[in-house]
Amino acid sequence: MRRCLSKKKDLRIKNHKMKKVLILGAGMVVKPIAHYLLNNNIEVTIASRTKEKAEKVLEGYSNGKAIRWTVDELDQLDDLIKMHDLTVSLLPYTHHVTVAKKCIQFKKNMLTTSYVSEEMKALDAQAKAANVIIVNEIGVDPGFDHMTAMEIIDRVHDEGGKVDEFYSLCGALCAPEASNNPFRYKFSWSPKGVVMASNNDATYLKNNEVIEVPTENLFKNPLKIDFPEVELMEVYPNRNSLPYIDIYNIPEVKTMYRGTFRYNGWCDSLDLLKNLKLTAYNVIKVKGKSVAKIVAEINNLDVNNLKEEIKNKFNINDNHLGLKAIEWLGVLDSNRIITQENSSTFDIISDLMIEKMMMDASERDMVIMQHIFNISKKNGEKETITSRMIDYGNNKYTSIAKTVALPAAMAVKLILDGVIVGNGVQIPIKKSIYAPILGLLKKEGICMIETREELI
Secondary structure, three states, X not given: OHXXXXXXXXXXXXXXXXXXXXXXXXXXXXXXXXXXXXXXOOEEEEEEOOHHHHHHHOOOOOOEEEEEOOOOOHHHHHHHHHHOOEEEEOOOHHHHHHHHXXXXXXXXXXXXXXXXXXXXXXXXXXXXXXXXXXXXXXXXXXXXXXXXXXHHHHHHHHOOOEEEEEXXXXXXXXXXXXXXXXXXXXXXXXXXXXXXXXXXXEEEEEOOEEEEEOHXXXXXXXXXXXXXXXXXXXXXXXXXXXXXXXXXXXXXXOEEEEEEEEOOOHHHHHHHHHHOOOXXXXXXXXXXXXXXXXXXXXXXXXXXXXXXXXXXXXXOOOOOHHHHXXXXXXXXXXXXXXXXXXXXXXXXXXXXXXXXXXOOOOOOEEEEEEEEEEEEOOOOOEEEEEEEEEEEOOOOXXXXXXXXXXXXXXXXXXXXXXXXXXXXXXXXXXXXXXXXXXXXXXXXXXXXXXXXXXXX
C-alpha cells in the first residue's frame, strides 16, 4: 500500500508542470525579480541584448536561462512569448505596447513596472477579449504607493468616512550617512532620468484650487515635511496629481498632492542649474570649450568672473547651497575641456553627475514613502492618518531595485497561482490585487507603519 501511494505521489510530481516566466531586459531591477521567482520554483528566461549580464543574474540557479535578444527581433519574440506563461517587460517604456500586443495575440499575461501610456490603455478591450491581464505600475512609485494608498482609502470609505486631503510622497535617495556631497544625493542608476524629470511641469489640487507649476518654478518653494527617522525633508510636486482623484476614487478630496522627497539643498541646486539653462536638450557646438565657457556663453556672462556674475544675476551669496553644489560639480571649471563636437547641457551635466555622484559599493541607498491623509469620519470627527515606510539597501540588492522588483515579482507569482485573476489593462488599485501583494511584502519587511491623530 505504501509503495502504491508513493508511486502515485511520484507520478503527480512528475506531471506537475513548472511555470515559466519570460523577463525582457536585464536592467537594474531584474536581479530581485528573477531571484524571487527562481526561489519560488518558477522557471525564468531572461532575454537581454547583453547575454552576459543575464547569465550573471542567474548564477547558481538551475531553473534559469539567459538568451541574447534585441527588441528588433520580433519573430524570436513571438516564439519566446508563446513558450512562457507570463512575460515581464523591463524594456524602456516605449517598447511595452509592442510586447503587450503580442501577449494579447498569443493569450499570455504580462506585467510592467512602468506608468500606463495612452497607447497601453487603448489595448484594454483587446486584452479583455483575449482574457489576458496586463498589470502595469507595479513597482514602488508607481506601485507600492498605489497599493498602500488604496488600502487606507478603501478602509476610510468602508467606515463611512471621507478623504479631505491626501499627500503621497516618495523619494529614492542615498542613506543619510552617504549624503556627503553638496547635492546630498547619489545615484545607484543613471542620473539621466532624474535630470530629465527635473524638466517636468507639475499640477496639483490645493483647497479645491488647481495649482499649475511651470517647469521653471518646479524647485521653488518646496514643502518642508518631517520624516522622523531621517530629518526634515524637502518635497517638490511630482507631475500631474489630478488624475489620481479619479484613479483612487476620492471625488470628495479638496487637496491632492503627489511629491518627491529630497534632502535639504537639492531644490536650490536644481533650481540654479535650470536657471543657468543647464538641463536643456537642445544641441550646441561645444568642442574645445570648457564647461565654464559654455555656461558663460549661453547666459551672456563673463567667463573670467563667472562665479561673481552668477551671484549678482540671481542675488545669491557664497553660502547659497545651490552655488556650492554646482561649483563642486564642476560647472564653473575652466580647465575641463569638452572633446565631443556637439552636445546638450543636459548631457554635459548628466555626465558630470555620473562621474562624481554615483554610489559606491560600500554605501547604502534608501527609499522613503509617506502618505498623509486628513479625513472626516462618519461621526464628523476629523483625523490625520500618517503612514510611513523606510527601506535601506544591503550588500545583495539596492533598496530601489528591491522595492521596485518585489511587488512585481509577487504579482507575477500570484497571477501564476491563480490568486490574482481578471483581465484587461490594470494597475494595482483593486483590493483583490493589492491585498495579497501587501501581505507578501510585509513578510519581506516592506510595509508602512501607520499613526493616527485626532484633529481639534
